[in-house]
């Protein structure tokens with residue numbers, strides 16, 4: 001099966017009130033862990049590549065690894081650019097065969113965001129590629145940019161409706177209180193579900209996207225810390241809030257931090273518990289299994305996309 005766009009997958013998810021996981025990929029073990037999990041769960045999948053991942057792994061390697069994953073599994077896989085910050089990087093990925101790109105011009109003023117997104121939409125749609133944009137601004141670390149809490153802004157529902165209408169974008173990332181990374185809340189976790197409800201009412205039958213949606217499961221933070229890590233006070237979005245969001249028009253849920261924590265915990269544990277080992281396959285293999293288990297858990301127990309192919 002060739003790579004697919006998210007169009008039909010999102011429509012089914014919207015109607016079925018579940019969400020598709022968009023998982024960040026950076027190397028072979030991460031890709032294999034995610035894809036094996038989706039295969040066992042019979043779930044569609046979005047593999048997303050950030051600019052940082054392209055820099056780390058070399059775009060050609062990542063593309064070929066994703067192609068290998070399809071050969072191996074026959075799964076419907078969307079290859080998506082995460083947080084493209086310019087028309088140029090979106091064009092590059094479209095020309096490289098990505099089936100979906102995110103143009104994140106959310107740090108620009110409203111009108112400028114619209115005109116950058118329109119340009120990407122025009123180029124992408126012409127080539128059968130779908131586009132995600134962002135309105136409002138999440139706090140946390142995105143590539144090299146650290147958005148402070150005071151610079152973060154929630155999505156304005158009326159602007160969201162106007163933005164979608166004027167850009168022709170296929171999906172929209174919204175800011176309702178999530179943030180990137182492992183430190184999402186200082187106090188009790190809280191998302192603005194009223195705002196989400198208003199946005200989804202103004203945009204019926206339109207797929208919304210939730211970034212910064214890792215749960216930061218305490219057992220994995222504890223495991224990292226138990227084996228020499230130093231990750232104090234990490235906190236994420238509770239799983240029941242993600243389930244609730246999936247009922248309200250959120251069709252794509254972005255997860256990176258939870259994979260990083262699971263893989264790091266497993267590798268730390270493997271290295272410490274087996275000090276005589278110096279074969280990378282042992283600890284990277286443990287990391288890959290941890291990714292697979294985490295993704296299976298997400299698909300089956302949080303996103304609800306098992307057996308939807």
Ligand SMILES: O=C(CO)COP(=O)(O)O
Nearest residue numbers: 181211212213214256257
């Ligand atoms: O939104 C993300 C990637 O675009 C990832 O979010 P997390 O840091 O919560 O995993």
Ligand SMILES: O=C[C@H](O)COP(=O)(O)O
Nearest residue numbers: 050052053142143180256
């Ligand atoms: O949005 C952020 C993702 O977690 C990607 O992170 P990265 O830019 O460090 O690859």
Ligand SMILES: [Zn+2]
Nearest residue numbers: 104106134138
């Ligand atoms: Zn952003």
Ligand SMILES: [Zn+2]
Nearest residue numbers: 180211212254
């Ligand atoms: Zn993101």
